[in-house]
Amino acid sequence: xxxxxxxxxPFKLDDVKSALETFGVHGLTVGEVxxxxxxxxxxxxxxxxxxxxxxxxxxxxxxxxxDEDAADVVDVIVxxxxxxxxxxxxxxxxxxxxxxxxxxxxxxxxxL
Amino acid sequence: MIVDAGxxxxxxxxxxxxxxxxxxLALFYGGMVRSKNVLAMMVQxxxxxxxxxxxxxxxxxxxxxxxxxxxxxxxxxRLAGLAHPNAQVPGYHLTVPPLAFAAxxxxxxxxxxxxxxxxxxxxxxxxGFLVFAALWSIVVYAPIAHWVFSPEGWLFKRGVLDFAGxxxxxxxxxxxxLALAFVLxxxxxxxxxxxxxxxxxxxxxxxxxxxxxxxxxxxGSALASGHVAAQxxxxxxxxxxxxxxxxxxxxxxxxGHATTLGAAxxxxxxxxxxxxxxxxxxxxxxxxxxFLGGVTGVLAVSAKFRFGYDDALDVVGVxxxxxxxxxxLLGVLAMHGAGAHLLGEQALAVIVTIAWAFTLTYxxxxxxxxxxxxxxxxxxxxxxxxxxxxxxxxxxxxxxRATRMG
Numbered sequence: 001x002x003x004x005x006x007x008x009x010p011f012k013l014d015d016v017k018s019a020l021e022t023f024g025v026h027g028l029t030v031g032e033v034x035x036x037x038x039x040x041x042x043x044x045x046x047x048x049x050x051x052x053x054x055x056x057x058x059x060x061x062x063x064x065x066x067d068e069d070a071a072d073v074v075d076v077i078v079x080x081x082x083x084x085x086x087x088x089x090x091x092x093x094x095x096x097x098x099x100x101x102x103x104x105x106x107x108x109x110x111x112l
Numbered sequence: 113m114i115v116d117a118g119x120x121x122x123x124x125x126x127x128x129x130x131x132x133x134x135x136x137l138a139l140f141y142g143g144m145v146r147s148k149n150v151l152a153m154m155v156q157x158x159x160x161x162x163x164x165x166x167x168x169x170x171x172x173x174x175x176x177x178x179x180x181x182x183x184x185x186x187x188x189x190r191l192a193g194l195a196h197p198n199a200q201v202p203g204y205h206l207t208v209p210p211l212a213f214a215a216x217x218x219x220x221x222x223x224x225x226x227x228x229x230x231x232x233x234x235x236x237x238x239x240g241f242l243v244f245a246a247l248w249s250i251v252v253y254a255p256i257a258h259w260v261f262s263p264e265g266w267l268f269k270r271g272v273l274d275f276a277g278x279x280x281x282x283x284x285x286x287x288x289x290l291a292l293a294f295v296l297x298x299x300x301x302x303x304x305x306x307x308x309x310x311x312x313x314x315x316x317x318x319x320x321x322x323x324x325x326x327x328x329x330x331x332g333s334a335l336a337s338g339h340v341a342a343q344x345x346x347x348x349x350x351x352x353x354x355x356x357x358x359x360x361x362x363x364x365x366x367x368g369h370a371t372t373l374g375a376a377x378x379x380x381x382x383x384x385x386x387x388x389x390x391x392x393x394x395x396x397x398x399x400x401x402x403f404l405g406g407v408t409g410v411l412a413v414s415a416k417f418r419f420g421y422d423d424a425l426d427v428v429g430v431x432x433x434x435x436x437x438x439x440x441l442l443g444v445l446a447m448h449g450a451g452a453h454l455l456g457e458q459a460l461a462v463i464v465t466i467a468w469a470f471t472l473t474y475x476x477x478x479x480x481x482x483x484x485x486x487x488x489x490x491x492x493x494x495x496x497x498x499x500x501x502x503x504x505x506x507x508x509x510x511x512x513r514a515t516r517m518g
Contacts, residue, residue, distance in 0.1 A: 045367050046308050047377065047413045047426060 001096040001109065002070040003062060007035055007089040008081040010059045019080035020063070025073060028063040039087030056087060064096055066109055113200050116207035119336040123208045123216050126332025129325045130219035134161050134226045136321025140376070141230050141425055143314030146307060148496025149234050150314075150506045159242050160226040167246045168218045169194050175254035177201055177217065177262050184266030187258050203263025206335060216332060217261075221253050223329075224281045230425035231289040232486075234299050234307070235493050238501055240486040244477060248288070252472045256284050256465055271454065272461040273446060275344065276333035278388020278439040279465045286432015287469035289423055295477035296486060298422035300493050307424075312372050319376035323352055326383045330390040344390040348383065351390075351402025355382015358406025366410075374410065381409030381430050385438035389445065397445040404441065405434040436462050 008016060013030065020028065034055035041054040065073050070093050077091050101111040138157035142150045164172075171192050178187030179202045190196070197211045206213055225245045232241065259265040260274045267279075274280060299307070309315060330348040334341035359378025360370040385405025386398055393401065412433035413426045423429065439462055443455030480486045492500045499505060505512050 044308060045369050045371055046373050048363075048367065048410075049303070049308075049417075050367070051306055051308055 001064055001099055001112065002067055002093045003064050003096050004070060004073050004077065004091065004093050006061050006077045006081065006091040007033065007058050008061070008077075009083065009087060009089060010057055012081045012083070013059050013061070016061065016077055016080040019076050020073070023073065023076045025063055025065065025069075025076075028061050031060045031062075033058050033060045035089075037087070058089060064099055064112060066112060113205075114207055115209055116336070120208040120212055122337040122341065123212045123332055123335060126328035127212070127216040127219050129328025130216065130223065130332065131161070131325075133219075133322050133325035133329065134158075134223050136318045136325055137223065137226050137229075138318070139314045140318030140322060140380075141233065141315075143311040143316075143318060144309040144373075144425055145233050146496075147310040147506060148498055150310065150498065151502055151504050152236075152238065152497035153229060153233060155502065156229040156232075156236065156238060156241055157226045159238065160229065160245050161222050163242050163246050164222045164225045164249050165218055167249045168221050169214075172221060172249045172254045173214050173217065175250065176221075176257035177214070180258075180262070180264035184259065184262075184264055184269055186255050187262065187264075203268075204335075208335060213335065216335075217257070220277060220281060220329070221249055221257070224253055224277075224285050225249055227281075227285040227427050227431060228289055228292055230427045231292045231423050232296055233424035234497070235296060235487050237485050237488050238497075240480050240484045243484050244480045244486060247476045247480070248473060251476055252288060252469055253280075253284065256280050256468060259464075260461065267457075267461050267464070270457050270460070271449070272457045273392055273442055273449075273454065274388045274439065274461070275391040276330045276387045278384075278435050278442070279461050282384050282387055282431045282435025283439065283462060283465045284469045286428050286435055287466040288473035289427035289432065290421065291470045291474035292477050293416075293421045293423045293428070295474060295481055296422070298420075299424065300490055302422045302424075303417060309373060312376075316372060316376050319379050323379055323383065326352070326387075330383075330387060334391055340391045343394070346395050347386055347390040347393060347398035347401075350395055350398040351382040351386030351405065352379045353382065354399045354402035355379055355385065355406035355409070358382070358403040359410045360406075362407050362410045377409060377413075377426075377430060378406040381405045381434045384409075384431055384434040385441070387435070388439045389442040392442060392446045392448070394447055397441075397447075401438055401441050401445065404437055408437045409434050432466075 035058045036054045039056055044051045074091050082088055099111040100107050134157055138154040142153045145153050174189050174191035175187050178191040181188045201210050201213055257280050259267040260279050331341045331345040334344055356375050356378035360374045363374040364370040382402035382405045385401050409430050412429035416423045439458050443458040444450050
C-alpha cells in the first residue's frame with residue numbers, strides 16, 4: 001500500500017476530488033495548510049507598517065491506495081490539480097506499513 | 113430651573129450614545145490587536161466603564177463641575193456623591209436636569225480613560241489599569257474638564273472654545289497616552305515582530321459604532337435640542353467623511369494602497385478633529401477640518417516609529433495630533449470670534465492641556481507601576497494575555513480542545 005500526499009491550490013480541490021472519484025478512489029483526508037516555494041506571497045500594510053507574507057494557503061490531501069494503483073493515482077491528481085502557473089504544488093508517494101479500518105478491524109488491503 | 117422635555121430627551125439619549133462608544137472602542141481596538149490579546153483589550157474597556165463611572169459619581173463629577181474652589185482650577189466636593197441633583201450646575205443655565213448633565217459627562221470621562229487601553233495594548237496589567245484609570249480620572253481628567261467645560265474654569269473664562277472635548281478628551285488622551293507609552297515601555301519584539309490586526313471586520317464594526325455614538329458626543333454637547341445641535345450633527349458627519357477621504361488619499365499616494373484600516377482610522381481622525389469645533393463652525397469649514405484631520409492622522413501615526421515610543425494603537429497620533437489640529441483650526445474658522453486672539457487662546461489651551469496631562473499621567477502611571485504594577489511580566493506578554501491573565505480563549509473553532517477539570 002502507498003500513502004499518496006498532495007499539496008495543491010485550494011480552488012483545485014473540487015477538480016481533484018471529482019477526478020479521483022471517477023478513477024475509483026472514494027475517500028480522502030484533507031487539511032488546510034500553508035506553504036511557499038517558487039510562488040511569491042504578498043505584502044500587507046497596516047497604518048503604514050508593511051509586512052511580507054510569504055506563506056500561501058494550500059490544501060493537503062492524503063489517500064492510501066493499493067501498490068498497483070499508486071502511479072495512476074499520482075497521475076490523476078497531477079492532471080486535475082494543474083493550472084500551469086507557479087504554485088501548483090507537489091504530489092508524492094510513501095510506503096504504508098499498516099492500515100486498519102477502525103469500525104471493523106479489517107487490516108491491510110481489506111481496509112482500503 | 114425650567115426643564116425642557118425635548119432637550120432632556122436628547123441629552124439622555126446622547127448620553128447613551130456616548131456610552132455605546134466605549135464598547136465600540138473595544139471592538140475597534142480589539143480587532144487591531146493579535147488574537148491572543150483580544151479579550152484582554154475588551155475587558156479593559158468594560159472595566160474602564162465600570163471604574164470610571166463609579167469614581168465619577170463619587171468624586172470626579174464634583175471636581176470637574178462643582179462650584180469653583182478658587183482660581184478656576186478645580187471644583188469643590190460639594191457635588192460629591194451626586195449630591196444636590198436638582199441644583200443648577202454652577203455656571204450653566206441648563207434646560208435639562210443636572211443629573212442628566214452629570215450622566216452625559218460621565219460617559220465622556222469613561223471613554224477618555226478607555227482610549228488609553230489602546231496605548232497599553234498587549235502588555236498592560238488589568239488590575240493596574242483599573243487602579244490607574246481611577247486615579248487618572250481624578251487627577252488628570254477632572255481638572256482639565258473643569259478648566260475648559262465649567263464656566264467657572266480658567267480656560268473657559270479666557271474664551272477658549274471646546275464644544276465637545278477637543279482639549280478635554282482628545283488632546284488630554286493623546287498627551288496622556290504618550291506618557292503612558294513611556295512608562296510602560298515597548299512591547300516585546302516591537303517594532304520588528306509582526307503585530308498585525310487579527311480581525312479588521314471587528315475594527316470596522318467598532319468604527320461604525322464610534323461614528324454613531326459620536327453624534328451623541330458632539331451634537332449632545334449642545335445640551336439642548338435645536339439649531340446648534342443640528343449644526344454640530346451635520347459638522348460631525350461631514351468631518352467624518354472627509355476624514356476618511358483625506359486619510360486614504362494620502363495613504364494611497366504614500367503606500368500605493370487605500371486600506372480598510374486606513375478608511376476606518378480616517379473616519380475617527382475626522383471625528384476627532386471636528387470634536388472641539390462642531391457647534392462653532394459652519395458646514396463647509398467642517399469639511400475642511402475633517403479632511404485636515406484625516407491627513408494629519410495618516411502622517412502622525414508614523415511618528416512613533418521615528419521617535420521610538422510604542423503607542424500601540426496610535427492614541428497619540430489619532431487623538432492627540434488630530435485634536436490639536438481641530439482645536440487650532442477652530443481659532444481661525446469659528447463662526448463667531450475667529451482671529452488671532454482666539455487662536456492664541458486655543459494654542460494656550462493646547463499647551464496647558466498637553467503639559468498637565470503628560471506630566472500627571474506620567475506620575476500616576478509611574479506610581480501604579482511601582483505599587484500594583486502596570487505591565488505584565490515578559491513571559492505573560494509572549495504567551496498572551498487572554499489565556500494567562502483571564503483564563504480564556506477568544507476563538508474556539510474546535511482547536512482549543514479543552515478537558516474538564518475536577
